[in-house]
Amino acid sequence: xxxxxxxxxxxxxxxxxxxxxxxxxxxxxxxxxxxxxxxxxxxxxxxxxxxxxxxxxxxxxxxxxxxxxxxxxxxxxxxxxxxxxxxxxxxxxxxxxxxxxxxxxxxxxxxxxxxxxxxxxxxxxxxxxxxxxxxxxxxxxxxxxxxxxxxxxxxxxxxxxxxxxxxxxxxxxxxxxxxxxxxxxxxxxxxxxxxxxxx
Numbered sequence: 001x002x003x004x005x006x007x008x009x010x011x012x013x014x015x016x017x018x019x020x021x022x023x024x025x026x027x028x029x030x031x032x033x034x035x036x037x038x039x040x041x042x043x044x045x046x047x048x049x050x051x052x053x054x055x056x057x058x059x060x061x062x063x064x065x066x067x068x069x070x071x072x073x074x075x076x077x078x079x080x081x082x083x084x085x086x087x088x089x090x091x092x093x094x095x096x097x098x099x100x101x102x103x104x105x106x107x108x109x110x111x112x113x114x115x116x117x118x119x120x121x122x123x124x125x126x127x128x129x130x131x132x133x134x135x136x137x138x139x140x141x142x143x144x145x146x147x148x149x150x151x152x153x154x155x156x157x158x159x160x161x162x163x164x165x166x167x168x169x170x171x172x173x174x175x176x177x178x179x180x181x182x183x184x185x186x187x188x189x190x191x192x193x194x195x196x197x198x199x
Contacts, residue, residue, distance in 0.1 A: 031090070033161040035060050036073040044077060053163075056085040061157065063101070068157050069131050071099040076157035079149065084158065087146040094143060095164035097135040100124065102156030107149060111136050114145035 033050065044058040058077040063070045070076050077084060100107060102124075111120035120136045138144050143165070149158065 027167050029165050029167065031163045033077075033163070034072045035075045035077050035159065038075065040065075040075065052088060052090045054087040056087070057081055058084045058158075063157065066155065066157065068101045068155075070101070070157075071131075071133075071160040076101065076159040078157040079151065082151040084149045085146060086148075086161070088144060088163065090143070090163060090165050092143050092165040092167050093138075093145075093163055094166050095135070095137050096144060096147060096161065097133055098161045099131065099133050099159045100149075100156055101131045101159065102151070107151045107156050109134055109147060109149050111138065111147045112145055113138065113140060113142040115142055116145070117142070119144070 031050070031053075033053065038044075038060045040060060040062045042060040044055040044060065046054070046056060048054045055077065057079050059080060060075050061078040062074050063076055064074065066078065068076065068078075096111065098109075100109075106126055107124045109120075109122045109124075110118060113119050117140075119138050119140050122134050122136075124132060124134075136144070136147075149156070
């Protein structure tokens, strides 16, 4: 193997590895659930009200009827049983924030990944502010699959649930660098095979 051939392969491999290593920027996509597009009294039990979101145990209600405060307009998701479950089939769902409004505190929020493992828990103990925004940033390996709200006799509702997913997107320069490295390795490999066949 000549020095020039070795250098070509080394440069190609370096470009390939560098392109692969930096091919990790992410594009964020955000969905906000406001519940304002649904009629008051709509039962959300087992409803897939959004393409990638299923809700269990919630009713759409007007906050004025409960004496609660919405974050946007008037409708919220309310749980007369004290428990709501939100399940997601959103690829790469990593961040969630939600507005909780309630009259009786003591509400727990549990966040699980797509395999069912608990990745976050926030408890709103007695004395918590009556209107609270809770945020989760999941840094574990798997994306978020669901979250559950449990109120120990609490009257509470949820509004403006913001779901943020991050999808890795290669930048044009990065993709080009990756491609150059790949082409270089293929060319070096062909040259080596042609020399081997000549001998």
